[in-house]
Amino acid sequence: LDGSGQVHQGFIQRRLRTHERREMQKEILSILGLPHRPRPHLSHAKYNSAPLFMLDLYNTISSGGDTSRADGASQLYEPMRTTRSPPLATFQEAAFLNDADMVMSFVNLVEHDRELSLQRRHHKEYKFNLSQIPEGEAVTAAEFRLYKECVSRAFCNDTFLLKVYQVVKEHPDREADLFLLESRRLWALEEGWLEFDITATSNLWVMSPLHNLGLQISVETSSGKSISPKDAGLVGRDGALEKQPFMVAFFKVSELHFRSAR
C-alpha cells in the first residue's frame, strides 16, 4: 500500500508462500546484522530487571526524536512498566547512551551458591556471558547494578560496607584471588539501584574471555562483622524479578562494518 492506502499499481497482491516468507525474514535478519533468529529462554527473563532497564533506555532514545515509536514495546512489557517506579535509567546512562551505538544487558548466570571458605561464606558470586558481542564493538562504559531494599529492622544510622571484587584467578585447592574494584558505605534505610563502574573489567573480559571469572561481593557491618548481603537488603536470586542484579555495557563501533555479499 502507498501512503494514501491505495494499492500500488506496480505490485501484484498475493500472500507470500512459506519459503518466500522465510526468505523475507532472512533478508530482514540480515539488515539487522543477525546470522539467525535468536531463540532466548524466556521463562522468567522477560519480567527481569535487565529488559525493563533496557526498555527505559529505549524509551529515552525514542522520546529524543528517534523515528521508532516509543509506544512500540511489545504488550507483554506494559503491565510491568506501569507498576515499576522510579525509572531505572539515570542521567549518567543517558550520557552514555548518546555516545553509544549499542547497549547490552547481561543476566547473572550463577544459579546456585557455591561452597566457599568459612572466611568468604557470605560472599555472593556473579557471572556474565560476554562472548556474543559482535566484532568491532568496543566497550565505552559498563556497570554492575544491584538493588538494595530498606532494612527496616536496622537502626536509622546503621551502615554497611559493601565491597565489589573481580575474580582474578581460581585455584583448585585454595580460595580464588580477588581484586577489589570498589567499596561503598551504605545506609541501612536507603533503597534503590546501586551502580558500580566495571568498564576496565568488562574490557578485559571482552578482549580475553578466559579472564572472565565473574565478580564477588561481600558486606560488613560498621563493626567489621561479615554478614549476608541479603541481611543488608541487597536483593539476590530469591528476590523480586524486577530487582535482580545485572550488568549493562555501552559499546561504540570501533571499525567500519561491511555486510558480506550474499
Add this chain to the structure above:
Amino acid sequence: STGGKRRQQNRNRSTPTQEVSRGPSQADYNGSDQKAACRKHELYVSFRELGWQDWIIAPEGYAANYCDGECSFPLNAHMNATNHAIVQTLVHLMNPENVPKPCCAPTKLHAISVLYFDDNSNVILKKYKNMVVRACGCH
C-alpha cells in the same frame, strides 16, 4: 561543454532536443503525471506480523518506506532533486540511449533503535543507521 558543433548535430538528430522544447510543463505534473513522479511511499515492516515478538521487545515494527517514480524533465517539478540530477537529466536528454535518467532514490535517511533478546536472554539495544527513508528525490 558540448560546443556549438555538437549541439548542431543533436538538433539534426531531432528527437532528444525536440523533447526539450516540448518538455512537460509544471501543469502536466500537477495533473495525472504527478502520480508517477518520484516520491516516498510508505512501507511498514511489522516485526509482529513476522512472528518475532518472542525476541524483539521493541518496536513492533518500523516505517521503512521506499522511493518510487519517474525522474523526468523538468526536474524542478520534483522535490529534493540533487544538483547532480539536473546534470544527469541534461546528459540523458543529449544521449538518451546511453545515459540513464536520474534515479528516484532516498535523499534523507534516519536511524531506528531495536531492542531484542539474544540466544542467552541478554538484551541488546542497537542503533541502526540509515534504516528509514525520510525523503526521496531524483539523484
